[in-house]
Amino acid sequence: MRISVKTQPAGQDAEQLHSLRLDGRQVEIAETADQWAGADYRYFKVRDADGNIYIVRHDEPRNEWELTMFERAHAPADASERDLHRLLH
Numbered sequence: 001m002r003i004s005v006k007t008q009p010a011g012q013d014a015e016q017l018h019s020l021r022l023d024g025r026q027v028e029i030a031e032t033a034d035q036w037a038g039a040d041y042r043y044f045k046v047r048d049a050d051g052n053i054y055i056v057r058h059d060e061p062r063n064e065w066e067l068t069m070f071e072r073a074h075a076p077a078d079a080s081e082r083d084l085h086r087l088l089h
Helices: 079-088
Strands: 002-009 015-022 025-037 041-048 053-059 064-071
Touching (some): 002 053, 015 041
Antiparallel strands (some): 002 015, 015 025
16 A cells, blocks of 8 residues: 655664654654665555554655555454454455
């Protein structure tokens, strides 16, 4: 799912996610839990104020963002797949 992302500088060529826009809904990022680099992508694992977890991928050469995973806080194990399906449709 393509998304819009607002970032802010975090020092020495790094960026920090500030908010995501999903289906017209803005999600404020409370914490960046992790980030790592792939071949042409940079991944961010972030949490919102409700504790929901999002993994987003930044295609750096194209400057495109994509939601690759969503997990609702304190949800049953199979809920994250249902929630992602709901977000995508």
